[in-house]
Amino acid sequence: MYHTHQASAAENSQFNLFVIGSYICSLVYWIICFSQREAERQEFTPQMQNLLLAMAGVARADREALARRTVTSAQGRRDS
Numbered sequence: 732m733y734h735t736h737q738a739s740a741a742e743n744s745q746f747n748l749f750v751i752g753s754y755i756c757s758l759v760y761w762i763i764c765f766s767q768r769e770a771e772r773q774e775f776t777p778q779m780q781n782l783l784l785a786m787a788g789v790a791r792a793d794r795e796a797l798a799r800r801t802v803t804s805a806q807g808r809r810d811s
Contacts, residue, residue, distance in 0.1 A: 775783070
């Protein structure tokens with residue numbers, strides 16, 4: 732978008748240097764990130780397991796209640 736609205740060639744060359752520099756910086760960043768060793772996986776603590784199971788149970792109950800409500804409202808519209 733900048734290139735379509737450029738004012739002069741001098742501004743364009745400065746902008747191109749900025750683009751090249753930012754590309755090189757991001758490339759170096761990704762090289763550093765991918766060269767790091769991944770942290771070892773750890774098991775969940777019992778407290779975290781209980782929390783996740785509780786959240787899953789609530790989500791399942793909400794999903795079932797929503798499905799029942801959807802079926803009930805669809806039957807109500809059909810009966811009308």
